[in-house]
Amino acid sequence: MSLTEYEKTAPNASSVLSADDLDGKVAVITGGGGDIAGHYARALAEAGAAIGLIDIKPDKVTDAADALTQAGHKALGLTADVGNKKQLQEAVDRIIDGFGGIDILVNNAGYATTIDFVDIPEEEFDKVLDANLKGAFLLSQLAVPSMKRRGGGKIVNLTSTVSKSGPGDLVHYVATKSGIIGMTRAMARALGPFNITVNALAPGMVATEPIIALYPGEVLDRSAAGRAIQRWEYAEDLVGTLTFLCSPASDFMTGQTIFVDGGHVFD
Numbered sequence: 001m002s003l004t005e006y007e008k009t010a011p012n013a014s015s016v017l018s019a020d021d022l023d024g025k026v027a028v029i030t031g032g033g034g035d036i037a038g039h040y041a042r043a044l045a046e047a048g049a050a051i052g053l054i055d056i057k058p059d060k061v062t063d064a065a066d067a068l069t070q071a072g073h074k075a076l077g078l079t080a081d082v083g084n085k086k087q088l089q090e091a092v093d094r095i096i097d098g099f100g101g102i103d104i105l106v107n108n109a110g111y112a113t114t115i116d117f118v119d120i121p122e123e124e125f126d127k128v129l130d131a132n133l134k135g136a137f138l139l140s141q142l143a144v145p146s147m148k149r150r151g152g153g154k155i156v157n158l159t160s161t162v163s164k165s166g167p168g169d170l171v172h173y174v175a176t177k178s179g180i181i182g183m184t185r186a187m188a189r190a191l192g193p194f195n196i197t198v199n200a201l202a203p204g205m206v207a208t209e210p211i212i213a214l215y216p217g218e219v220l221d222r223s224a225a226g227r228a229i230q231r232w233e234y235a236e237d238l239v240g241t242l243t244f245l246c247s248p249a250s251d252f253m254t255g256q257t258i259f260v261d262g263g264h265v266f267d
Contacts, residue, residue: 023048031109033060050074052095082135107136132176152195164265188255204261228263
């Protein structure tokens, strides 16, 4: 086959991002009431997507969805525990009823506690597992049928640089975030034939309001000192990569984990 003949069969995918890349698309974001999810949601909405937000905290997810609608975007805020398949199914059904389907899934919900390894209760391990790994697995299962009907889709799983650095007081959290990377690769193999890409985004310690409230400033300063780019990391630093992974510009990329942490770890 000549190059000219091949080009006739090549997909018509954009190699750059544009303001309307996601027109007509529907994006679902878990942890939707949080600071980072708010940045993701605004970016995807500004690119044209309707947004379905899912969060365990009803007030926060309602406020986040209201902020989007007041800015002129289409949005729904739904309450669900990502570890509960029945609740997730109800949320997915409402999003499909409201917007017609699902094209993009951002598995952003997460939970972490710092506990010495030998002191981690089984119930705490299960809670972290449900929020960080099981939830992404369940919601992906529920979203994929709609993606197949619509000719393809994008799944972005949130992992973390701790999957590389392995802090000893976060063993349960590290286990789930490392699991996300392996699951992302396997899902990419399973879903590639249906034109569904699956990639992972790995932030470092992001300076959100909850993190700043939880940790003294010197902890964030130490994290910054360990980076090639020596400053705090903010939610805004993640938006470009997240948008890329949800857009046609990443159509031939799947099974990958992108570390966006200012050069703290290298893959």
